[in-house]
Amino acid sequence: MIRRVFCILSSNALPYARHAVLTLFHNCLEEVDLTLITDDAEDKATIDAALAAEASLAGKKWRVADKDECDKRAQTVFAKHQNIAAFRDGHPCWRKVTDPLLFIERDEEAITLDPDLYFPNKFTFEETPATGIQIFYQGPNCLYPPAAVEKAFNIPVKLADHVDIGAAQVRLSAFDLDWFDWFCGALDWEEFTPFMHIEAIAWSALAMQLGGGYLDREAWHCWQRGHLKRVAIAAGFPGDKLLRMEPLDKIKCIHVSGPSKWWVVDAIKSGALKSGGAVFDQPTPIKPFIEYEYETFQRQQRTKDLARKLGYYKLTKSE
Numbered sequence: 457m458i459r460r461v462f463c464i465l466s467s468n469a470l471p472y473a474r475h476a477v478l479t480l481f482h483n484c485l486e487e488v489d490l491t492l493i494t495d496d497a498e499d500k501a502t503i504d505a506a507l508a509a510e511a512s513l514a515g516k517k518w519r520v521a522d523k524d525e526c527d528k529r530a531q532t533v534f535a536k537h538q539n540i541a542a543f544r545d546g547h548p549c550w551r552k553v554t555d556p557l558l559f560i561e562r563d564e565e566a567i568t569l570d571p572d573l574y575f576p577n578k579f580t581f582e583e584t585p586a587t588g589i590q591i592f593y594q595g596p597n598c599l600y601p602p603a604a605v606e607k608a609f610n611i612p613v614k615l616a617d618h619v620d621i622g623a624a625q626v627r628l629s630a631f632d633l634d635w636f637d638w639f640c641g642a643l644d645w646e647e648f649t650p651f652m653h654i655e656a657i658a659w660s661a662l663a664m665q666l667g668g669g670y671l672d673r674e675a676w677h678c679w680q681r682g683h684l685k686r687v688a689i690a691a692g693f694p695g696d697k698l699l700r701m702e703p704l705d706k707i708k709c710i711h712v713s714g715p716s717k718w719w720v721v722d723a724i725k726s727g728a729l730k731s732g733g734a735v736f737d738q739p740t741p742i743k744p745f746i747e748y749e750y751e752t753f754q755r756q757q758r759t760k761d762l763a764r765k766l767g768y769y770k771l772t773k774s775e
Contacts, residue, residue, distance in 0.1 A: 459487065460565050461491070465492060472572050472717045477518070485737055493523075493556070500520045507520075540640055546646070546654070547654060557631060562629045563628070575709050576709075584626065585742075588666050590669060590670070591671065592622040594620035596618070602757055614664035615747070616747065617745075678713060695715065700723070
């Protein structure tokens with residue numbers, strides 16, 4: 457089966473995105489049809505040239521599409537959904553929710569990947585469900601800024617907790633365009649354009665509306681900046697050595713999120729990140745979404761406010 461895979465990125469992401477693409481093609485046991493979606497024609501040319509120079513990609517199926525091509529497709533696909541069309545023109549990262557849909561037919565899948573992933577072992581993707589979506593799990597969530605989360609609760613809509621935006625799987629037939637168009641209009645995204653994390657709020661709301669579940673957190677692993685890592689980073693502990701501590705021999709994929717994405721090149725050079733010998737060719741369990749309760753959100757915000765007042769974020773250089 458050919459897997460329809462998409463990655464939204466700018467050419468600035470190439471230092472780490474290059475390794476996401478190389479390990480994807482090297483280690484995926486299924487045939488991959490990859491569409492990289494970027495911004496302008498210059499970005500497209502830069503990404504095209506960088507990947508064309510990779511000998512291991514010869515004969516692999518990949519292409520780069522710029523925003524101009526996507527805009528033309530969107531005129532048809534989102535012709536009846538003007539709020540979605542406007543959402544696409546917000547922060548470039550928000551197009552991870554919308555633009556893969558421009559390249560698939562009704563029953564086809566879109567496996568959308570962040571450019572800061574790494575595939576250390578031979579693997580297969582999970583089956584994309586006929587209904588609902590599947591997304592990464594992380595211990596905390598990345599719903600931000602608080603004002604946008606508060607606004608979503610006040611619409612009101614339900615939000616899924618523990619959402620990570622490393623990967624998402626959905627079919628066009630499962631994506632409720634009418635509902636998402638209403639949601640985009642109700643949330644009124646324009647004031648939040650500087651915040652890439654609005655994408656996570658969109659996925660979180662879609663998760664509760666469409667159903668589905670989290671990808672297995674052990675197989676699809678998210679690097680998380682917990683307390684000990686914050687302290688280690690602030691103390692100058694080398695990032696590539698922090699990546700060495702991740703369970704790379706037990707996973708299909710790692711989302712090297714946050715600051716860890718910039719350690720990838722050094723980690724590969726030092727051997728902290730490398731292709732392993734394991735084979736993960738069996739499906740892993742999908743866990744149901746957990747609703748993010750408003751009371752939990754309020755409690756977390758009070759904790760963060762207290763930590764900020766006590767100088768925790770300045771001490772750990774993590775704000």
